[in-house]
Amino acid sequence: MMHTTADFEKFYYLFPQSVVLISVARNLMPAAWHTPISAKPPLYGALISPKRYTYELLRKEKGFAVNFVMHENAPLVAKLGSTSGRDIDKLTHFKIATYPAEKVTAPILSTSYAAYECEKCHLHEYGDHFLLVGRVLLIHFDQHVLHERELVDVNKVNPILYFGTDRYLTTDPDSLSIFKKN
């Protein structure tokens, strides 16, 4: 039995969303609102509130990185989401191991299992957020987490998923099923 409501308070907590870490300059911000945008050219998008320090940095910088992390990083992700780069240097404060991106000015998290280096293409306002669109220039990936067909092996990666108001979880590898399109 379906009910209806026009109370939108929790409208974005209806499905689990993977959390990425957007890095730019020396800062890191978790983002649950993100998606691929285009295949050719390869474009990636994330929604950034203009209240965030990351937004200020993105106005100035030419690029950024998107870091994909595991469920084990949930405590760090929660801390990164509750602090601002205006107040602290998060990399130093949380002792985060990173290495520099090659084509943009952004740190790549050493514990990420994959990351994109992106050239900033657009920063378009929609409602109370800005859609950041970047062109993927370079992909970093941990070769040990891929299976023979070069897809992520679900037995080796527990991606972090967010399900609303501080609730994090991950995938169940035993649920994997293949349904061919044809």
Added chain:
Amino acid sequence: MMHTTADFEKFYYLFPQSVVLISVARNLMPAAWHTPISAKPPLYGALISPKRYTYELLRKEKGFAVNFVMHENAPLVAKLGSTSGRDIDKLTHFKIATYPAEKVTAPILSTSYAAYECEKCHLHEYGDHFLLVGRVLLIHFDQHVLHERELVDVNKVNPILYFGTDRYLTTDPDSLSIFKKN
């Protein structure tokens, strides 16, 4: 040890994405590229290829619906993704139970655990896709899948996640962990 590549063929299969069904007029299309866009006003977005019949319909129609479905629906989702509303009436062909949305011209899937009715606001071109942005007008939800705080109960819902090239999986409810932001 991280490797790098500029081969973007599978760049969007690095993290699991929930799959929604976008319904408009009498058609349904699976979309793995989607995200909330704004809280106030409540905006929701999905990427639509101009090759899709859904794109043609969206050019004409004023609204659409976003249906959230369970992992059990993966075989149907795979079929919906491999057929076109140009060739068949998917609702009839696959015997899909739906009921009409209240504020827009779109079917709501009876087996969805939640759905948004959206007024079309934008259809913006980015690369080889169009970003469809809709204003959420009404939320449908199955009250039995919510827990006491009105969030989705992970023990009652197995949301469908897509992990690339025909691989579907779901969440592991036992992995749920709470990390307070403060």
